Amino acid sequence: xxxxxxxxxxxFLLCLIIYVMMMVICKRTGxxxxxxxxxxxxxxxVDARIDELSHLVTIQAIRNSIMSNSIFISGLLLFLSxxxxxxxxxxxxxxxxxxLGSITISVGIVQIVLIGMISIFSLxxxxxxxxxxxxxxxxxxxNTKKREELFEETYKLMQKSFAAAQNYWxxxxxxxxxxxxxxxxxxxxxxxxxxxxxxxxxxxxxxxxSFFSRNGHL
Numbered sequence: 001x002x003x004x005x006x007x008x009x010x011x012f013l014l015c016l017i018i019y020v021m022m023m024v025i026c027k028r029t030g031x032x033x034x035x036x037x038x039x040x041x042x043x044x045x046v047d048a049r050i051d052e053l054s055h056l057v058t059i060q061a062i063r064n065s066i067m068s069n070s071i072f073i074s075g076l077l078l079f080l081s082x083x084x085x086x087x088x089x090x091x092x093x094x095x096x097x098x099x100l101g102s103i104t105i106s107v108g109i110v111q112i113v114l115i116g117m118i119s120i121f122s123l124x125x126x127x128x129x130x131x132x133x134x135x136x137x138x139x140x141x142x143n144t145k146k147r148e149e150l151f152e153e154t155y156k157l158m159q160k161s162f163a164a165a166q167n168y169w170x171x172x173x174x175x176x177x178x179x180x181x182x183x184x185x186x187x188x189x190x191x192x193x194x195x196x197x198x199x200x201x202x203x204x205x206x207x208x209x210s211f212f213s214r215n216g217h218l
Contacts, residue, residue, distance in 0.1 A: 122172040128168040129165045
């Protein structure tokens with residue numbers, strides 16, 4: 001028989017796998033809610049910015065996005081430092097309990113690895129988003145209109161860079177959604193189990209795939 005910690009952990013993995021598989025399938029089949037519209041919006045934003053005589057508003061908008069990513073990065077780094085400190089001084093829960101009957105692997109180790117992996121996933125996505133935003137800023141202000149062959153290449157790269165920045169940001173936010181139930185594991189495995197199911201149902205039913213709602217959010 002599984003303990004509550006083990007049952008909650010495997011439920012979390014199952015929910016995560018189901019969510020990722022459904023996202024991939026819906027994206028490949030073109031059924032991902034409003035995905036085409038969002039991609040067109042990214043391209044239209046780039047088009048509108050290129051036609052502007054002054055790029056001050058564009059640069060400010062991109063810098064605001066960079067700042068928001070930087071805030072998430074700083075918060076995740078502080079959070080990881082806090083979690084490591086709490087585990088080091090054994091403040092949270094029964095971290096010495098055996099996991100899957102293993103003497104060498106404790107529940108605490110699995111908890112900190114899970115939280116760390118999700119946090120690092122989101123952190124790197126926010127970093128990559130900043131990288132793409134800086135590239136977009138540079139390309140938009142490059143002023144290559146006088147050279148037609150160079151402008152066409154730069155224009156396509158601008159669209160791809162800005163869309164990639166937004167996609168990385170979205171992936172980072174999705175990671176934060178799954179970080180929430182992982183954190184609740186520190187308090188009790190049953191809370192972890194219930195939060196995992198609720199978050200997954202919310203993301204699939206109302207947020208990303210919108211099976212239960214006409215309004216989706218990506």
